[in-house]
Amino acid sequence: MIASILALAAALQSAATPPAKGTPPITEQTQKSGGMRPAEQLAVTFDSADLQFEVLPETYSLNGIATLGFTAKSPVSRLLIDLDKNLPVTAVSIDGTALNAGSWSNPDGQLVIRLPRRLAKGQRVSAKITYGGVPHVAVNAPWDDGVVWSKTPEGKTWFATTAEGYGCDLFWPCMDFPEGEPTVVTLHITVPKGLKAPSNGKLIGMDTLPDGRTRWNWRAKRTNTYAIALNVGPYEEISGTYKSRFGNTIPMYYWYLPGEKAQAEKLFAEFAPTLDFFEALVGPYPFGDEKVGVVETPHKGMEHQTINAYGNGYAKAIEGFDWLFQHEFTHEWFANQLTAANWDDYWLHEGYGAYMQPAYGRWREGEARYAAMMQSQRGTIMNKVPIVRGKIISEEEVYEASKGGPGQDIYVKGSWMLHTLRNLIGDTAFWDVTRLAVYGRADPKPGNFEPRFGSTKEYEGFVRQVTGKDYGWFFDVYLRQAALPELVETRSGNKLALSWKVPDGGAFPMPVEVQVGDRIEKLAMTGGRGTLEVPADAHVVIDPWARVLKRSTAVEELQAWNASRKK
Known part of the structure; x- marks a missing residue:
């Protein structure tokens, strides 16, 4: 008895010690995002995710209950759901009936659930998964993924998640590939008293629990898999509205740390002009019925859908605007509205993501600013491997040179390719192509489009459609060859x-x-x-x-x- 009490005390003390960066370690399966998918994941569509999170700073742990809805596209007898095994599953139920522990397993980061009955095509199933543990801590977020446990200058909890590289399975049970977007996501995030939890989509309510903790409830539609995010801190809030060029009114929010009001107000003042730029050149803000949301984070930044992470320290730049805010906001169009179905096509995210800062400089100040910003990118293009390789690959095979990836070239070479394309086909045609790629139609208006998946092949087709010419020679050299002409x-x-x-x-x-x-x-x-x-x-x-x-x-x-x- 004494031995077990001492063991429990030791475990609690260990849990209360901040986990080191990079711990607990993750498996190769968890580290992988995208790539070839198993047949069981291809056999279902992801209809809904109801995600309950309990953030426990005292033990640096995270508990969750995920209720996931799927529809079978073809007969299937097992569910394969990605989840880091550092968050062990304690219970699973299917359509409300609890399964015995032998019905599921997660040896390497992919949860296998044997269904009580084989699903026929068109049949639906609901899986409720209870899990929890100490989540993997990022080494250098957002370039290395995981959670970030930090403190504000006043010593209060400041917590965030990033998952673009290793994927959503770092903290919730998901389908960890680009087309694994659930149709609708509802989040319920319980945090300690005095803290707030801004997240994706629209706030549908905040509950105060008997112990003083609060539960923040959000709902979002068609959320990019890695774009679901938890953010916890003693935030203060600035809000306003933007009257869109398309007739709708869009709510805007910025959550920032106490003591930064003056700086926060200056950054917030950039929201509406930046929105106007995108709506003028590209089209409607894709999530106007939810919000424009930005939250200050203890890491640099990330394009979390409707809750973009910002950690640029309010840095000043000669361009006169915050490049990081603008870059992450770009991704609401190029990543969250237009999502590449395969990591091989992620220049559609990051090439445009990098190009839209010079384009905004041009919009604000003209050709000299644009040229200066483009030249700042030119010297960083490496040309070691092609941007597009024409096969299904994982995130690491894009970003890591050791795995043959083009890395930063999807940003800067992609940006310069777009610059060259715009000068080749002209402004009007270029933005018409861009609009088709983003919305799938030439006449986007609020309510007549939804998030979509795109590819390089489709993009080339849009160029042919708009210009009436075949520019395969252009894309063959810039995308499918490493060396420059x-x-x-x-x-x-x-x-x-x-x-x-x-x-x-x-x-x-x-x-x-x-x-x-x-x-x-x-x-x-x-x-x-x-x-x-x-x-x-x-x-x-x-x-x-x-x-x-x-x-x-x-x-x-x-x-x-x-x-x-x-x-």
Whole structure:
């Protein structure tokens, strides 16, 4: 008896000690997000998720009850649900009937539930899963996922989750792949007295429990799998409304830490102008019937749907706006409304995510600001592997170089590809293509669209649809090849000859501007070649406005020099 009491005391003391970053360790299965899916997950649609969370800062633990609804697309006898085994399951019921413990198992981070009866196509099932434990602590959120336990300057709990890389299974039972979005999610988040829990979607009520704790209830539709987030802290709130260009009124909220009111108000003042920019160039804010929401977090940031994480410390920049807020907000269109069905197509998220900051700079201040912001990205393009590989892959196979991923190129090379495309097909066509990609239609209005899945192939189709031309040669080089096209220049007497050299030796008829003295002329480069008569002593500048992403020996030499200095 004494031994068991001492063991219990030791366990409680251990649980009260903040877990180290990276602990408890996670399995390879939990770390994986996306990729090839097992047949049982392909056999069902994810209809609904009712998620009850209990955040327990005293023991750095998380308890949950998840009630998940599925419909069978084909006959299935087992449910395969992703859940980190650091959150052990203590009970499972199917359609209200409790299962015995032998009916489920979770040896490696994928919960297997044997159904009492085989589901036929079209049949529905409800699974209630009770679980809890000490969740994995992020090493360096949001680049490394998990939970973040922190304290405010006053010593109060400040807690957040991030899950883009390792996936939603870090803290709730889910389908951890892009198309695993539940149709509707209801969240009930119980937190200690004096703390708030802003989350996804629309607040449907707040309950005060007998012990003084509060339960925050939210409902969201079609939420991106990694975009569901828990945020807990002694938040203060700023709210307002935005009168949309499309006739609706959108509520806006910012939750920030005490003592930051003046800075918080300045950031909040950026919400409406940024919304106006997106609605003018792209289309309606996708979640206007829920909210625009931003919450201050103890990590840098993340595109959590309608509750974007912000941790930029109110940094000032020469552009005059907060790039991090703008970047994460971009993802409401490019990640949350338009979701890539396969991680291989995530340049649709991050290429646009990176491009929309220079585009906003152009909207606010004009071409000089735009050019400066684009040039700040140019030197970081690495060109080591293609952005798109044409197969189903996981998140790590995109972001990690050790697994063959393009990493940051999906951001900066994707951004420069979009810059080149816009200059190639023109502003009107570019934004028409963008609108089709985001909404699936040319005339989006509040209520006539919903979140959708997209792909590179579909995007190329939209370009053909809008322009009436096939730009496969463009995407083949920029997306499916690693090396950039090289523009070879030859001058002989009064003749300037230009030719494109591309990795696969194929056609690359990219037009290019040439400045001769004060005159700028565009060469069509039919067949990838063009000639121009110029005086032998004329000063010539190729592509003077840097409208085309192409090989630069200066960039390559700079990168090599920087790499040698690091060694």
